[in-house]
Amino acid sequence: MSLLAVHTLSKSFGGVQAVKDVSFELAAGEMLALIGPNGAGKTTCFNMLNGQLKADTGTVLFDGKELIGLNPRTIWRLGIGRTFQITATFASMTVRENVQMALLSHHRKVFSLWPRAADSFKEEADGLLDQVGMLHQADRACGILAYGDLKRLELSIALAHGPKLLLMDEPTAGMAPQERITLMELVSSIVKNTDISVLFTEHDMDVVFAHSDRLMVLNRGEIIAAGTADEIRNNDLVKEVYLGGGSTFDAGEKGAVHA
């Protein structure tokens, strides 16, 4: 059975059909990319999966459980982690405390009034920071980190409760090209080592083709193509509606950066 099964998911805002009959499945340990031009409905799709938006119709089964109608908190508890397009971290805490916060919530300790939070789950937090190469910065204030480091910190927060699925909305947005490669290599290696599944949206085609097992192309709210990197590259419909002339996607051309 697949880990995530999305069936005929739809959402409209007023008269605009933002997402229309989207169906797909995601297997355990798979890295699936959701791409599409601006306004295609990627973020709407994402927000329905994690409970921030209520879908008009459709079902989302995660590990056999229906997610539609649940709020983001409950969905997180079921084992789905999330990173945001613009990082969301706790600026007034140290790097380690950021991860400890997620661990405290995971262990349902947030109403505890007496013990020191900074002493809780320290080893576990350090382990998670080590995994993303942030251990040496554990005691620094989060508010003064470089953006690339914040992205890595956010990843380790998202991994804190040992999720089975990670939703990453444009994980490399706002990063320098070299940092993008490093971050996605890190994600790939985590997927390989832990058998976690990742669903991500992305604008950088180098990132998408290099790091996804499979791709889906969304246009005007509908999935117009799905398959491996090669299949998508050679799909005429994709070339027409999304790739324009298609020149940007010539396998040899490197460094084409899309904002």
Next chain:
Amino acid sequence: MGFYLAQFLTGLASASSLFLVASGLSIIFGVTRIVNFAHGSFFMLGAYLAYTFVELMPHGILGFWGSVIAASLAVGLIGVLLEITLFRRIYKAPELFQLVATFGVVLVIQDLALWIWGAEDLFGPRAPGLEGAVRILGEPIPQYDLALIVLGPAVLLGVWLLFNKTRWGTLVRAATQDREMVSALGVNQSRLFTSVFFVGSTLAGLGGAVQLPREAASLLMDLNVIGEAFVVVVIGGMGSVPGAFLASVLIGELNAFGILVFPEITLVLAFLVMAVVLIVRPWGLLGRPDAVLRGASGPPEEPLRLFTPLSRNLILGLVGLLIVAPFIADEFTVVLLTDILIFTLFAVSLHFIMGPGGLVSFGHAAYFGLGAYGAALMVKYLGIGMISGLVVAPVVAGIGALIFGWFCVRLSGVYLAMLTLAAAQITWSIAFQWQDVTGGDDGILGIWPAEWASDKMTYYYLTLLLVFGGIYFIRRVVYAPFGFALRAGRDSALRVEAIGINLKTQQWMAFVLAGVFAGIAGGLYVYSKGSIFPDELAISRSVDGLVMVLLGGIQSLLGPIIGALSFTLLEDLVTRLDYWRIIFGGVILFIVVIAPEGLAGFARKLLPDRLTGKTEEEARS
């Protein structure tokens, strides 16, 4: 039938004058995003200036209306002066600072008015030509009321034309939606803001001036009207002038008929309606959900650190000093120290929801007062002892916070501040108006400590014990997972929800916790004074708390302690003077404009690292 019509018309007449004030407040808020407490002072100045001008000018219709217009324009100019010298410096400051700064202006203007016009109420003349009454369905209706009923819609029309048919109006409406964009399009923002202030304060001045024939000019006008004006603006929708009109009529009529149905709780009604509107439509009847609000918020707070060994020893030394104090100080000092301790707990509890919680409460006095009244009422009606009274106080305050907090945490920013204010006003109104039970203005007297604690020194030690216990507990909570989750929610609401934390519940419980400790402070207070009056629940008490927190520095856990200490000492020094408000207001303005990081933040920069535990990184920056 005629009686009800008369009542209806009276309601409309009051609505007109209320609308003039509220529309000005709303216009100023819409563009500058400043919730201006001083708007009530503009209203008051309008009434006083109209009184002066009427005296100076020739009597008659022309003289009267000429004075009204002259007073409005003069208030408009005062508004401009304040905008240029003060408000312009705080547009980028956090909302809280702005609110408190405008309250500082209220205090300064109050004392200036006292100095110029004296403490006596000034009765203005009746409007020439409109002295009589018209009989409608047999009921006499004052002609002046009818004139006011016409004036309201006329001003609404005028403002509407100004906003919709002039270039200036278009710019103001654009700035209401997105002021950054307007300035990016090459519009001179400062001039636009100044002109908005002129229009807004002129309207407030007009409201005050036309009120003169109906109400004597007095020093209480400012805070009386600002409460209602806030209600109207929030109900109508901040920034919406037609909304302000609609809400003025609603509140005017509510007051006119409410007094027939529930004479005991007329003051509560308006705030109850506001609370309901905020819950059902948080952006008001005709307002828009959140306009775009960009702009820098301050630098992020530093991570929490434990005391360094040196600072821990210093604090222990201080505690030791407080323990031996009664043996070296006279009784007067011991009483003052008791006061300081009580207000320190009050300030620390407020800081807990404002600092780590990020929830600006403008009505924390409600929980202080609920604690005090809870204990006092139990003593009065059930004759319970002091220990039970000190247990009842936090319980009553906690229940109050449980109820109000549930509604409050659903809102944020200015709207949250307004709802906490409404909650405090509701409790104040009950204490003030429900005379049979609470004694109204006369308060409740004769609440004395038990025999064993009646000596000032013993009571001091009791206070010291409870206050230190309270502060230590709150400090532990801030460092505990609960406090961390609260701070996390303040830093990023999006992220806490994405790691499974129910932020609303977290904030709600924090609200209750803060209420409980404010209640303990209230309980200690009532037994130390032997009495309690509605003043302890009033806006000014809530603002005292805010000033303590700001004075000490909101980003520091020691801030509220230092703030409460310096505030209470300062209060003790200046309230003996005639013009203490102007000094107080001056101090507030000084902090907000010159030292927004407060005393603790200021000290932190100067003190050596061994005391503050600064990291090298911070020391360098």
